């Protein structure tokens with residue numbers, strides 16, 4: 489089994505000085521925790537807030553890229569970069585954790601396909617088109633509907649991502665952006681960190697029709713661990729900033745598996761995975777406090793009767809299949 493977490497905000501923690509070599513008492517992810525939880529690979533997100541635009545967004549992404557490069561250079565005995573599933577398997581055979589790069593929010597590319605290509609050449613293998621606001625590429629689930637989905641530039645971006653072999657990530661996008669991307673993209677698309685709207689009504693989660701359409705095109709939805717996206721009961725308390733009277737409303741890791749169950753029921757076993765959002769969320773489910781506990785998800789799936797083959801698909805197999813499909817369908821692979 490190859491375990492892949494498709495979304496971690498750990499580069500933000502690197503900028504704050506976290507050392508991934510040690511088991512940090514605070515924070516969700518470092519190399520010892522990944523080892524302990526059996527996590528073979530993680531996508532590190534170069535995240536830019538929608539409050540940053542233009543050159544400031546680009547500078548932020550470059551600083552994060554440099555911080556990840558420094559981190560990997562300093563930990564060559566523990567981890568290595570990867571840009572394809574094949575490289576990640578080679579790393580695992582050498583006993584190394586793989587770190588993939590993703591970009592969360594396309595604002596650092598500004599209005600430039602050249603910058604998009606630059607980030608691809610720097611190792612970035614997915615781009616979450618936007619974050620909690622509309623940008624030059626598309627509308628966000630939290631936005632005002634500036635473009636009515638993808639912008640004209642956003643359409644060029646998706647075509648270029650298909651051409652490069654970069655995965656299109658629709659986490660944070662508006663429903664209309666989702667529909668536009670599915671219509672336009674020739675390669676399967678993903679959400680790297682979204683849960684199920686049928687179980688928790690957050691606008692950021694995937695409705696059943698979205699799960700079905702994603703699956704019909706061969707894509708995958710990676711279930712997010714953030715309690716606000718897992719439980720309306722918790723979200724109501726959390727969003728109102730009511731001090732919590734204990735942990736009774738905090739969902740446990742079993743709630744993550746409820747979302748996996750639902751997504752599997754609606755989309756099928758080949759279209760579901762895990763994208764923790766670790767280090768990007770201020771609270772994690774009980775029993776799944778950090779990357780060192782990742783295995784509890786698969787233990788719970790086992791208890792619920794999933795076969796080892798099916799667990800392996802959700803643990804990383806499905807995302808890696810989509811990743812390979814995106815590479816295979818790119819223009820570069822045909823040259």
Ligand SMILES: [Zn+2]
Pocket residue numbers: 592659660681765768
């Ligand atoms: Zn996110």
